[in-house]
Amino acid sequence: MHAFSEFQAWQNDGSDILLPLPAEFSFEQNYDHLATATDESLYTLREGKIYKAIAVGLRDTVVEVAPHGNTHLRISFIEEPDADCPELRAGVARYVHDWFDLGTDLAPFYEMARRDPLLKGAVESFYGLRNMGIPDLYEAICWGILGQQINLAFAYTLKKRFVEAYGRSVERGGERYWLFPAAETIAALTPEELFAAGMTTVKKCEYLVDTARLVVNGGLTREALLETGDVRRAEKMLVKIRGIGPWTAHYVLMRCLRMPDAFPIDDVGLHHSIRHVLGLGAKPSRERILELSAGWTKWESYATFYLWRILY
Structure with a gap:
């Protein structure tokens, strides 16, 4: 078994959250890895701290993630009026735990x-x-599709166009932070509209829209993929979807599932x-x-x- 538990305990520290860390963890290594991304639109790195917008249900919030000694991550809310909401705090803690893959030994x-x-x-x-993950299934699939047959730098450029055209943004502390487009937003578009927003091919746009509609209609869920209990069965489920080949399937299973x-x-x-x-x-x-x-x-x-x- 790789996992210690589905989700380790976290604790309140005033308005902040303290998230326990496994022994084999280096904030510096993960920060440096995130810093290699070019034109990244979904997080900001500043003075050794990570800033990110996170959606919890219908709430969008922005947090600062920083080390707290060698034993915890400190998660601080940025100008959040509902920071004392238990559901918001639990959702943010779970997201960061998943993002940093803290449950794996x-x-x-x-x-x-x-x-x-x-x-x-x-x-x-x-x-x-x-293995810094992508907790949202649709986001992971999109990143896999956008990255097909192009270099990494251009993939980041495409993702930024996609995010800033169709994602939501949150302003905190004079900065703007972006959330990845919701599957519901993309499902309502046509491939031609996506192509006009700067995507590379109409085919890729078709894949992005078709997959969004599949996610929205419940035809593709994290739960169904996890219930296969087997990487080969999960791969077969994914490659039946137009635009998802073996590489994209394994990328999603690796980074999201x-x-x-x-x-x-x-x-x-x-x-x-x-x-x-x-x-x-x-x-x-x-x-x-x-x-x-x-x-x-x-x-x-x-x-x-x-x-x-x-x-x-």
């Missing part, structure tokens, strides 16, 4: 990785890094990282990657994330 992963020639250097360099054996084996970034670590003259074959990853059982997701971090 990384000790077994590190034990395995230190003996693995591909992973040894990565876990030494990035010890305490978490937290399936530990999700493995986007055909990812170009993964290939480049393996080639870099091993000093290969060409990218490794699929068969070679399967050989190299034979010892990663139930840790394929984290192994991939750490190898990505070498390059990004």
Whole structure:
């Protein structure tokens, strides 16, 4: 089992929230990882602290996330009139817990990785890094679709256009913070309207709209994917949806559903990282990657994330 629990306890500290941290956690490593994103629209980094808008039910709020010693994250509300609302506080605590993947026990992963020639250097360099997730299913699928067949920098540009055209914003402290577009908002659009907003192809716009409608109609839920209990069954469920291939499916299962054996084996970034670590003259074959990853059982997701971090 990877998880300590579904959701660890949190506590109030005045108007702030203190969220307990597992031993294998480094705020600096996760902050540095977030800082690599170019043109990021969904969080702001300032002076060692993370600022993010979070939706809890019908409430939109903005929080500051910072370390509190080595044992907790401190979550502070920014100009929030309902900061004492129990449901809001619980929802924010749960979101941040999920975002930082605080429920996963990384000790077994590190034990395995230190003996693995591909992973040894990565876990030494990035010890305490978490697979920073995307808790919302529709957001995770959109990010997978937007990133198909383009470089990462341009994917961030597309995401920013998408967010600022159709997302909600919250103003706090003279700053504007954005929330990812709701599936309901995109479901009401036509692909042509999305394309006019700066997306790259009409096909991608069709995928984004079709998936939004599927989510809104209840045809695709986190619960249904989790109930499969198996990464292969969940992958089959996702690839039946137009615009979602094996890479996008495993990306979603890795970043949103937290399936530990999700493995986007055909990812170009993964290939480049393996080639870099091993000093290969060409990218490794699929068969070679399967050989190299034979010892990663139930840790394929984290192994991939750490190898990505070498390059990004």
